[in-house]
Amino acid sequence: MINQYQQNFEKDPKKLIIFVLLGILIVAVIVLLFFLLSSKKACGNGICDEKETCSSCPEDCGSCPPVCGNNKCEYGEDEWTCCDDCKCNIKGMICNTSTHSCIAPSIQLSDQEAISVFKEYLIDNGADSTTVNSKEYETKASVYDGEPTKTVCEKRISVGQTISCGEIAQNKTVVYSYSVR
Amino acid sequence: MKGVTEWIWLIAGIVAAVIIFTMAMVLYQNTVRASIEKKSIEDFSKTAKIINNMCWEFEGNTREYTLELGETIQGIYAANMPHDKYEAAQLTNNIITGQQSSGNNLCLQMQNKKEQCEQLDCNVNFPFIGAVPEEFSLSVLINQLTGRGKIFDYYLQFVRTINPPGVLVSLGPIPTTTIVTIPTTSTIGTSTTVPGSTTTLSGPTTTIPGTTTTIATTTTLPGPTTTTLPGPSQAILLITVNDVVSRVGASLDQYKQALSGDGLTPILIRLDVDSDVKGCDAGFVASSVPVSSSNAQRMIPGCITKYNAKYVVILGGHSYIAQKEVPVNDVIDEFIYSDDWYADTVGNDGIPDVPIGRIPDGINHGDNVISDYIQKAAIPLHSSGWGAIDPKYGYVMRSSDSDSYSWEDSECFIYSVFGSSCGSSPDCKLSPPNIGVPPGWNTNSKFFYLDMHGDADGYQQFMNDHAQNTVGASDTNSRNWDKTSALIYPCYGGRINNVDLADSFVLNVLDKGAVLIIGGTGNQLGIQSGKYCDHPPEGSNYCFASNIFYKFAKGLTPGNRIGEAFRASKQGFFSECSGSSGYKQGHQNVFYGDPSIGV
Numbered sequence: 001m002i003n004q005y006q007q008n009f010e011k012d013p014k015k016l017i018i019f020v021l022l023g024i025l026i027v028a029v030i031v032l033l034f035f036l037l038s039s040k041k042a043c044g045n046g047i048c049d050e051k052e053t054c055s056s057c058p059e060d061c062g063s064c065p066p067v068c069g070n071n072k073c074e075y076g077e078d079e080w081t082c083c084d085d086c087k088c089n090i091k092g093m094i095c096n097t098s099t100h101s102c103i104a105p106s107i108q109l110s111d112q113e114a115i116s117v118f119k120e121y122l123i124d125n126g127a128d129s130t131t132v133n134s135k136e137y138e139t140k141a142s143v144y145d146g147e148p149t150k151t152v153c154e155k156r157i158s159v160g161q162t163i164s165c166g167e168i169a170q171n172k173t174v175v176y177s178y179s180v181r
Numbered sequence: 182m183k184g185v186t187e188w189i190w191l192i193a194g195i196v197a198a199v200i201i202f203t204m205a206m207v208l209y210q211n212t213v214r215a216s217i218e219k220k221s222i223e224d225f226s227k228t229a230k231i232i233n234n235m236c237w238e239f240e241g242n243t244r245e246y247t248l249e250l251g252e253t254i255q256g257i258y259a260a261n262m263p264h265d266k267y268e269a270a271q272l273t274n275n276i277i278t279g280q281q282s283s284g285n286n287l288c289l290q291m292q293n294k295k296e297q298c299e300q301l302d303c304n305v306n307f308p309f310i311g312a313v314p315e316e317f318s319l320s321v322l323i324n325q326l327t328g329r330g331k332i333f334d335y336y337l338q339f340v341r342t343i344n345p346p347g348v349l350v351s352l353g354p355i356p357t358t359t360i361v362t363i364p365t366t367s368t369i370g371t372s373t374t375v376p377g378s379t380t381t382l383s384g385p386t387t388t389i390p391g392t393t394t395t396i397a398t399t400t401t402l403p404g405p406t407t408t409t410l411p412g413p414s415q416a417i418l419l420i421t422v423n424d425v426v427s428r429v430g431a432s433l434d435q436y437k438q439a440l441s442g443d444g445l446t447p448i449l450i451r452l453d454v455d456s457d458v459k460g461c462d463a464g465f466v467a468s469s470v471p472v473s474s475s476n477a478q479r480m481i482p483g484c485i486t487k488y489n490a491k492y493v494v495i496l497g498g499h500s501y502i503a504q505k506e507v508p509v510n511d512v513i514d515e516f517i518y519s520d521d522w523y524a525d526t527v528g529n530d531g532i533p534d535v536p537i538g539r540i541p542d543g544i545n546h547g548d549n550v551i552s553d554y555i556q557k558a559a560i561p562l563h564s565s566g567w568g569a570i571d572p573k574y575g576y577v578m579r580s581s582d583s584d585s586y587s588w589e590d591s592e593c594f595i596y597s598v599f600g601s602s603c604g605s606s607p608d609c610k611l612s613p614p615n616i617g618v619p620p621g622w623n624t625n626s627k628f629f630y631l632d633m634h635g636d637a638d639g640y641q642q643f644m645n646d647h648a649q650n651t652v653g654a655s656d657t658n659s660r661n662w663d664k665t666s667a668l669i670y671p672c673y674g675g676r677i678n679n680v681d682l683a684d685s686f687v688l689n690v691l692d693k694g695a696v697l698i699i700g701g702t703g704n705q706l707g708i709q710s711g712k713y714c715d716h717p718p719e720g721s722n723y724c725f726a727s728n729i730f731y732k733f734a735k736g737l738t739p740g741n742r743i744g745e746a747f748r749a750s751k752q753g754f755f756s757e758c759s760g761s762s763g764y765k766q767g768h769q770n771v772f773y774g775d776p777s778i779g780v
Contacts, residue, residue, distance in 0.1 A: 023197060030204050045219055047294050054464045062464025066479070073529040075463070076479030078522060080508055089530050091759040101508070104761065138512045144760040145721070151761070153512040160634035160644040162709060165512065167760070178725070178762065179588075180513055181634050181672050181705045 068100055092143035104141040105148045107170040111139045114168040118152040121166060121174040142167060144176050153180070217251035217332065222289065224248040225257055228337065229287045229299040235341045235348045236303035237441050244339040248310070252331050253292040256311035258282040262423075263298035263454050266290065275309035279352070282307050286456070298456045300449060303434055304347030310335045346434070416488045417445045417777050420481055420523075421496035422453045422470050425542065425551065429496065432552040439563040445492070445777055450484050452477065452502065461487050474505040474522075481523040485535055492744055492777040493524050496551055498541030498688070499678045506678075509703070509765045517703035517769035518678050521751070531768065532755050536744025536776035538697070541677045541687060550692045557694030558664065559775045566779040567627075567664065567696055570737050573599055574626035575609035576619060576652070578633050578645035580711040587611055590707045590727040591632040591670065593714035598630075598734045602713050612645060618656045625661045627696075628668075630730070635671030635705075640685040643671045657686060662693040666743070667700075668730045670707070675700025675771045687773050697743060697774030699733065701726060705769075706762055719753075724763030726770050729754045737780045744776015 043057035054064035066074035066082070073086035079102045083095035088102035096103045115137045123129045136155040143149060144167040153165035167176040231244050250257070256272035261284035267275070272290060275282075283306045288298040290311070312333050340349045417440055419433075426433060426449070437447040450457045452467040462483035467476050485493060495502055504518035524533035542550040575595055577587040586592060587603045595603045603609035608626070610619035612633075633643035633652060643652040667690055669675060675698065677685050687698050707725045718727040732753050736746025754767050 027197075027201060027204075030201060030208070033208065045215070045222060047222075047291075047297060049294065058462075058464070062459070063462045063483075064464060075482045076475060078478070078529065078531060081475070086529050090761055090764045093761075140510070140512045142511065142761045144762075146759065151512050156513075159636050159638075159642075160646065162634070162646055163513075165706075167762075176722075176760070176762070178706045179709045181588075181632070181670060181707055 090143055091146040092148060104143045106141050107148045107150060109150055109168065109170050109172065111150070113172065114139050114150040114152050117168050117172045118166045118174060121177065122164060144169075147175070149175060156180075214251070214253070218253055218291070220249060221251045221254045224250070225254075225287070225289045226299065228257070229301060231339055232287065232305050232348050232350070233302045235339055236301065237438070238341050240341055240343040242341040246337050246339070248335045248337065250310065250312055250333045250335065252312045252314075252333075254312050254333075255290045255292060256309055257287065257289050257307075258309050259301075259305045259307035260284040260286045260288050260298065262286070263288065263300065263456055264296065265298075266296050272309065272311060273313055276311050276313055280309050282309055283347075285347075297459075298454075300451070300454065300457050302437060302447075302449070304345065305350060306345075306347065307350045308337075308352050310337075310352070415445050415491040417447050417492040417494065418481075418484055418488060418490045419447055419449045419494050419496055420477075420484070420502065421449070421451055422467070422472060422501050423451050424470060425497040425501055426451060428542070428549065429551050429555070432555045433496075436555045436559055439560040440777065443563040443777070443779070448488055448490070452480055458484070471500055472502045474503045477502050478505060478522050482526045485524065485526050491535060492742070493535055493537040494775055494777070495520060495523070495537070495539040496542075498539075500680045501542070504539075504678060504702070504771070507765075507768055509761070511761060511765065514703040514765070517701075517765055518676065518771070519702065519768040520771055521768050524748075530755075532752055533748055536742065536748040536772075538744055538747075538772045538774050538776035540691065540775065541685075541773060548688075548692045550688050553694070554691045554774070558691075558696050559778065562664070562696060562778045563775075566739075567666075567743065568780075570628040570666070570734065572624065572626045573608050573628040573630070574621055574624050575599060575603060575606070575630040576612065576622065576632070577603045577609060577630070578612050578651075580709040581646070582613065584711045585611070586711045586713060588632060588707050589710045589712055589714055590718050590723055590725045591630075592712075593716060593718035593723070594630070594727040594731050596714055597717040597731055598628075612651050616651070618652060622656065623660055625663055625665070627665060628734070629665050630668045630670070631674070632670040632707075635673040635701075637673050637676075640673050640676050640679075640682065640687070641689065643674070654684070654689075657689055658693075660693075662690050662695040665690075665695045667695055667698045668726075668733070669698060669700035670705055670726055670730075672701060672704045674698075674705075675769075675773065676702045677773075678702065691773060695774070696778060697772060697776075699730065699747065699770055699772055701766075701769045702771055703765065703769045706766055719757065721757055724754070724758035724760065725766055728757070729767065729770055739780055741780045742776065743774070743778050743780060744772065746780070747772045747776065 043052060044059045048061035052061050054061045066076045068077060068082035069084050071085055077086050079086050079088050082100050083102045084097055084100055088095060090102065093102040094105050119132050122132045138153050138155055140151045142151040147169060149167040149169050151165060151167055154163040156163050163180045165178055165180060166174045169175045228246060228248060231246055235242060235244060255269050256267060256276060259282040263286045265288065267290065283304060285301045285304050286298040287301055287305065287307065288296055290296040335352065338351050342349050440447040452458060452472045453470060455466040458466050458480055461480055463480040504520055505522050506516045507519055509517050520537050520539055521533050522531050524535050524537035525531055526534045540551050540554050577591050579587055585604055592602055595606065595609050599606045599608055603611055610621060612619065631643065634645050636642040641654040641657050645651055674686055677687050687700065690698055705726050718731045729750050732750030733747050736749050751767060758767060
């Protein structure tokens with residue numbers, strides 16, 4: 001039997017090469033199947049083995065930590081930690097891609113101009129002008145109804161003091177006013 | 182030469198055959214081993230499920246179950262703390278000597294794997310079970326080679342007990358087992374036979390799969406009584422950490438029972454326990470307490486999604502699970518604090534999609550607030566429901582000394598909910614002229630509304646421009662808060678984040694049995710125009726807490742649960758208020774209490 005094969009191979013060495021290659025191929029397929037099946041079995045058994053990771057087997061190991069900048073707003077990310085991926089929920093705010101946090105866009109209105117507009121508004125609405133002018137004020141960029149504004153508030157000097165605030169738009173109008181308890 | 186070539190071919194052929202055979206064997210061995218291991222893990226999970234189901238059943242109910250454990254299962258046992266690990270030898274000894282273990286975790290220890298524990302809904306007394314290593318024999322070798330190993334069958338009996346409370350699990354009388362021998366020829370030509378006889382065993386039975394067929398006649402125990410809970414069951418997540426569970430003690434089990442009796446399915450999730458958070462998709466367990474807000478934000482929404490939870494209660498204050506620090510960075514506050522993001526599962530908009538509440542407990546607070554709240558408010562109200570919101574009581578500061586009106590947005594709220602303005606309603610007092618605590622303060626009103634100035638340094642100091650310290654800590658302590666809902670308008674009235682502060686308004690009021698508190702964690706905004714209001718406090722000009730409170734009060738209708746009313750009020754508020762100040766007001770008003778209590 002063996003002699004017969006040997007004679008065949010001696011007559012046609014191509015057959016030998018094909019035979020060897022076929023053998024290598026079979027062994028390679030078996031090895032491949034072995035690794036594929038064994039790794040498949042480990043993933044999904046409810047235990048995060050040492051060889052498994054969040055990317056190779058999220059079923060056992062849980063999902064990977066969120067990555068800021070992958071265009072997916074994942075659990076743990078929000079407008080304050082990764083506005084690159086998550087939208088700004090305050091209408092009118094924009095994403096600062098260097099801090100990854102949403103911010104109110106600045107407007108072409110100086111702090112002094114905004115304070116003057118607000119003081120005028122208070123006096124027009126019945127406040128005593130001497131009192132209004134004697135107070136100090138603070139400002140901050142803000143948004144109201146989707147439009148960029150500048151918030152102006154009186155400086156609070158004692159606990160429990162009511163202070164007035166207003167949202168000043170770029171066209172120098174007070175679009176919203178309120179008090180702070 | 183020809184002969185040598187022949188021999189080379191022959192040896193090469195044999196080597197190739199051996200390699201291929203070995204590989205095939207290894208492949209087969211791994212497949213069989215993995216499937217047996219998987220079956221063992223499934224049986225372990227099923228055992229934990231049986232125990233959990235029995236936790237909510239009546240005393241005396243019984244179950245039985247047969248586990249099949251592969252040889253890689255070193256042991257299954259109960260433990261008080263997850264990750265209580267035993268040495269393999271110690272486990273074997275405990276199994277052989279028939280030791281019992283107890284605790285509220287069921288743990289599985291496997292070869293070369295991290296132990297995994299499932300948290301149980303009650304305490305369990307459980308026998309040590311697992312694979313016991315065998316001495317070397319030919320059959321053991323064959324089984325090792327084929328990857329089958331031994332299968333250890335354990336027949337378990339479960340009994341619900343009240344004294345001690347929990348489930349008692351014991352190795353039941355092994356059912357009469359008939360082992361039918363089917364001789365089989367192994368691949369390497371060795372015939373393996375297990376003596377066929379009728380055997381009554383007193384320990385784990387051993388079966389060699391493929392070689393013998395086990396036909397088990399199961400002993401039938403008195404039929405288990407099934408318990409039907411009222412109505413469709415809805416999952417409620419109790420989010421906490423291990424320290425809180427120890428601190429709250431037995432009240433937690435009673436709380437879970439009360440929730441079950443109210444048609445809910447309580448699921449305890451300790452963010453610092455691996456087995457609890459597994460599957461919540463966060464991919465990690467909180468390694469330290471307090472759990473940071475960024476970790477909580479990654480873990481809790483995943484848990485809500487996993488369990489399709491309808492309600493979430495955070496058990497523990499800022500010292501255990503931090504509230505989210507939201508950088509509003511406006512003129513008045515750098516940050517506010519909120520739990521909203523933890524219940525945001527849809528849209529990443531920070532708006533809660535399921536009702537979320539928090540029962541806080543400061544590390545520095547002397548009383549066990551969570552336990553007291555559970556006993557005084559949660560348990561009684563889950564069996565009876567809260568009831569109507571009457572009688573009501575309000576205490577509101579005026580706009581100025583000379584003004585007989587209160588703050589306009591509060592006036593709108595009072596007018597819409599109380600039926601008349603604060604000045605003319607017998608249930609609402611204006612301050613001043615009522616310097617100090619006004620008459621009616623001590624009523625046991627079910628619905629309480631307070632509009633004052635608050636203090637960032639002392640969360641129980643409520644005052645106004647005209648009379649400092651109108652409401653102080655001693656007044657808060659002396660008031661009857663039993664079954665009250667408190668809507669607190671003062672700045673910082675809902676703040677709990679200062680761990681150095683031994684006390685806070687929220688802690689004190691919940692400790693005294695209030696149903697819930699809604700209060701701001703930063704400065705509250707409003708309008709003080711000094712005019713009566715005859716319309717509800719809603720619309721784009723009223724992006725203040727009074728708008729949220731009004732919507733909440735409207736949602737307190739029979740059949741609804743209080744947290745659902747609050748969630749809807751926030752969603753309605755955000756649909757009207759899109760600016761920076763509205764955003765701040767919407768998120769900083771936090772719900773403290775159990776949101777699943779029925780109206």
